[in-house]
Amino acid sequence: MPIRVLVVDDAMFMRSMIKDILVNAGGRYEIVGEASNGREAIARFRELNPQLVTMDIVMPQLDGIEATREILKVDPAAVIVMCSAMGQEALVVESISAGAKDFIVKPFTSERVLQVLAKILPGAGRGSAAP
Amino acid sequence: MESPDFLGLFISEAREHIEGQAALLARARASALEREEIHDLFRHAHSIKGMAAAMSFPRMSALAHAMEDLLHLWRDGAVTPTPETLELLTRASDRLSAQVDAIAAHSDLPGGEEIERQIRALCPDPMGDAPVASTAWPGGVGSPESRAGGRGESAAGQGEAGANPMPTPDDPRPRLLVDIAIRPGAPLPGARAVVILKRLEEHGRVLEISPSLHVLATGHFSGRLRVVLASSVAPDRLGSIAGDLPDVAACHVAPAASPDDATAEDDRRLMQRRAPPDRRASEAGVPGRANEEGRGAGPESTGEGVGRAEAISTIRVATERMDHLLDGIGELILDRERLKRALAPEPGSREAEILEGFGRTVDALRDEVMTMRLLPFSSIVPRLERAVRDLAGRLGKDVDLDVRGTEVSLDRSTLEEMIDPLQHILRNSIDHGLEAVEERRTVGKPARGRIEIELSRRDERVCLAVSDDGRGMDPQALRRVAVERRMLSRELAMRLSDEEALMLVTIPGFSTATRTTDISGRGVGMDVVRMRVQKLGGHLIIRSQVGVGTRLEMDLPPTVTVTRAFLCRAAGGIFAVPVSAVQATFQVRRDSVQASQGERVLRRGDDLVTVLPLGGILSGDRAAPFPDTFPALVYHVGHRAYALGVDEILGEEPIVVKPLRHPLELLPQYAGAAILNDGQIALIVDPVNLTRTARQA
CATH class of the missing domain: 1.20.120.160 (HPT domain)
Structure with missing residues (x-):
């Protein structure tokens, strides 16, 4: 069974990049939804109950850190991975302290993203990054 | 894939x-x-x-x-x-x-x-990569002040001390010293260290860390992390858990004899437990993220309901796909006409009824897509403002740009196509139209030049006007240049109205001529502007007053591609005349036409209408005799009324407008081509430009 993923980023461009990486990971991931701001992310999370959320930090309306907190209230076991840009160390630290499991840093590389995800999702198959 | x-x-x-x-x-x-x-x-x-x-x-x-x-x-x-x-x-x-x-x-x-x-x-704090931290981590990664001057430690300590007493280091489990090296070059090593701490917390209790969380969160972490953990997990096992985390280059775990073993660095401090969220938030002092109290009344209280609605209320579609959709609808409209012709249903019959319903649906679909493609003019304003800023800066002129009616919408492709011409026009205004500051002062104008872009809806068209308060153009000078450059005979030049003389700047090559003599103070690329406007189905009119300024008016169709047209027979071919350009059609009797000042006119109501034979104009024989009666299409150019005589009006039909390919696009009298039901190609006549051509010939 592929891991069901919700992709959250205000830039469609970034969402496409993540989606591209995940759908090309040998069927291990399935994108079940997308959201472009924190509020939408919370709503989509409730609706879809994904196994993994990739969460942008800086977004309009509600940022990724608040959205992470809210989602963890809904489901304390939610697996949220922050998508950060360089130079956002403080925000990532805050996100992790808020309960996010890990982070990936833009610009994304397929190998890197899959490595991080594989390590926090035991079911995703270890070390078998797509070529 | x-x-x-x-x-x-x-x-x-x-x-x-x-x-x-x-x-x-x-x-x-x-x-x-x-x-x-x-x-x-x-x-x-x-x-x-x-x-x-x-x-x-x-x-x-x-x-x-x-x-x-x-x-x-x-x-x-x-x-x-x-x-x-x-x-x-x-x-x-x-x-x-x-x-x-x-x-x-x-x-x-x-x-x-x-x-x-x-x-x-x-930036007062040029500390490389790290933006000023505003995290709400309980360790108090704080304001810039908390980082400056080595006060970070105390500032970091303050918040937590009140909230949560130091975790008591009386955990009965063995103490382990975990020494971790983060892979050099790993992105955000501080954040990586925090992730590692969180993972370690799953296996025990973090008692001490070095360096401080403050250092980790502010981008000044060197990559070596030491943690004292109270844990019953075996050191080897913990070592392999930590060693398997992303970006961990090396990991060493050993029993720590006493807390002091791990305190070699002065920067060490105890790992803090997380404070309750509301407390953390107020400590962080980050508005928007912090005021938990305000949340009830804030946007968030509207909650997920709003979020969900937003999630499905808009989608993004590539413009190319919109174009395909519109093309498809254009074809559908043509199919409807073909169907109507093929079935030729009796009025009131079931077939007629079905066709009518089909037609309504197709029309509604077309209107929907046309509307979807509309974008407000405001979407290109920033680019125009930028162009003005650039040019004004480069030419050392002070210019105010005022754009009005930005809510008026145009088809996306029309807007895109107009960016270049508008930039041309703005460049002309700033470079040639607007006087230098001293000159403006001398003639009593405000030092800052003024350019105004104005949009308005007029019936089915959008009027786009660009005016400046510069030196204006002199029609007489333009006539003179045209004659000097042997572009026009003296007689013809003198026959041009002022408005027509101003249009001389849109003749290819004319602008360069005027530029060298610097008489018009305008003209670069005006031929390009006119061609583009025409291609979009619009017209360009230039008004100018010497010393006062110049105004360019363009009327554009807000939507593109599908239009209704009269199909007419003339000069042995079929031509399409857009319905939007025609005010009326009527039968002309030859004996009602009189000669007046070299033109053939007739009186229609209060209007004196100039009659132009389409066939005659196209074949170059304007004076060809009229038949006894013939149909004509009535339209206006400015205040003057014209009747375009044709052999026969075949009907009014929707046509899909296809742009003309080079070199036909150079003929201003044609606005494009349409493919008819029987596969024939009809050139789409632009009556306004046709009239100009006819009058200049």
């Missing part, structure tokens, strides 16, 4: 962000921004930075990064923007735009290092 067009997406989304930025910066120059707006500015820069980095455009990413840092400080009140700051940010935004343009054109990116340096110079 999908392979999205990342570059295309990148370009269009980056442009949206840059334009959002430009609009906000323009507003900031007029009045102080709300905090939310500053945050939006920050967010735009942030998004551009991330996207550019993802696409490996480091110069662009670096420039956006510098902007982001400055905007961050501005948002948090650490810097107050001066007009110079805004000017600098505007220049940076313009440069980003130029970089995107270069990316789109596959050319080399212009650098932004100098602007970047200037922006960095405005």
Whole structure:
């Protein structure tokens, strides 16, 4: 069974990049939804109950850190991975302290993203990054 | 397997962000921004930075990064923007735009290092990569002050001390010293260290860490992390758990004899448990994220309901797909006409009824797509403003641009096609139209030149006017140049009305001539402007008054591609005349036509109507005798009424407008071509330009 993923980023461009990486990971991931701001992310999370959320930090309306907190209230076991840009160390630290499991840093590389995800999702198959 | 067009997406989304930025910066120059707006500015820069980095455009990413840092400080009140700051940010935004343009054109990116340096110079805390921390981590990664002057430690300690007493180090489990080296070059090593701490927490209790969380969160972490953990997990096992985490280069776990073993570094402090969220938030003092109390009344209280509605209320569609949709609908409309003809149903019959319903649906569909393609003029205003700023700056002139009616919408493709011509026009105004400051003072004009762009809806058309308060153009001088350059005979030149003489600047090659003699003070690329406007189904009119200014008026169809037209037979061919250009059709009796000042006219109501034979004009024989009666299409050019005589009006039909290919596009009397039901091609006649051609011939 592929891991069901919700992709959250205000830039469609970034969402496409993540989606591209995940759908090309040998069927291990399935994108079940997308959201472009924190509020939408919370709503989509409730609706879809994904196994993994990739969460942008800086977004309009509600940022990724608040959205992470809210989602963890809904489901304390939610697996949220922050998508950060360089130079956002403080925000990532805050996100992790808020309960996010890990982070990936833009610009994304397929190998890197899959490595991080594989390590926090035991079911995703270890070390078998797509070529 | 999908392979999205990342570059295309990148370009269009980056442009949206840059334009959002430009609009906000323009507003900031007029009045102080709300905090939310500053945050939006920050967010735009942030998004551009991330996207550019993802696409490996480091110069662009670096420039956006510098902007982001400055905007961050501005948002948090650490810097107050001066007009110079805004000017600098505007220049940076313009440069980003130029970089995107270069990316789109596959050319080399212009650098932004100098602007970047200037922006960095405005940041009071030039600490490299780290924006000023605003995290709500309980360890109190705090304000810039908490970092400066070594007070970080105490500031960090304060918040927690009250909230949560030091965790008592009386855990009965063995103490382990975990020594971890983060892989050099790992992104955000501090954040990585925090993730590691969280993982370790799953296996025990973190008693001490070194360096402090403050250091980890502010980007000054060297990559070596030491943690004292109370845990019953075997050291080897813990070592392999930690060693398997991303970006961990090496990990060593050993029993720690006493707390002091792990305290070699002066920067050490105890790992803090997390405080309750409300407390953390108020400590952090980050508005928007912090005020838990305000939340009940804030936007969030509207809750998920709103979020869900937003999630499904808009989608993004590539314009190309919209074009396909419109093309398809155009074909559908033609199919309907073919069907109608093939079935030729009796009025009132079931077939007629079905066809009618089909027709209504297709029309509704067409209107829907046309409306979807509409964009407000405001969407291109930032680019025009940028063009004016650039040119005015380069030419050392002070120019105010005032744009009115920006809510008027046009088809997306029309808007895009008009950007170039509008930039041409603005360049002419600034370069040639507007006088230099001293000259303006001498003639008693305000030192700042003024350019106004005005949009209005007029019936089915959109009127776009660009005017300046510059030196204007002299029709007499233009006539003289045309004669000198042997473009017109003296007689013909003198017969031109002032309005027609002004149009001389749109003749290819004329502009260069006038430029060298510098009489008109205008004209670069005006031929291009006119051609583009015509191609879009519009007309260009130039008005000017010497010493007062020049005004260019363009009327454009708001939507494109499908139009209704009269199909007419003339000169042995079939021509289409857009219904929107025609006020009426009527039968002309030859004996009602009289000669007057070399033209054939007739009286229709109060109007004196000039009769022009379409066939005669096209075949070059304007004076060909009229048949006894013939149908004519009535239209106006300015205030004058014309009747275009044809052999036969075949009917009124929707046509799909196809642009003419070179060199036919050079013929102004044709607005395009349409493919008819039987596969024949009909040229689409533009009556206004046809009239001009006829009068100049």
